[in-house]
Amino acid sequence: MPVRNTACPVCGAEALVNVPDADTKIRKVEPPDMNSYPDTKAACKECGDTFYAWYS
Ligand SMILES: [Zn+2]
Incomplete structure (x- = not known):
């Protein structure tokens, strides 16, 4: 499965x-x-939090 880099919305x-x-x-x-x-x-x-993501 491909992956994308993004910035964590919790810690950046x-x-x-x-x-x-x-x-x-x-x-x-x-x-x-x-x-x-x-x-x-x-x-x-980094911070261990789960976050949500939406696809384009
Ligand atoms: Zn984080």
Whole structure:
């Protein structure tokens, strides 16, 4: 599965997000929110938090 580099929305460190194919980019990332339905979730190695990501 391809991955994209993004910035963790919690601490700003570089984080990796899995994407379904090489053409998919990350549209936005946000901290976890009970009322949001992300395309995928990822974990930041720097701060350990999980965050949400949406594909373009
Ligand atoms: Zn982080």
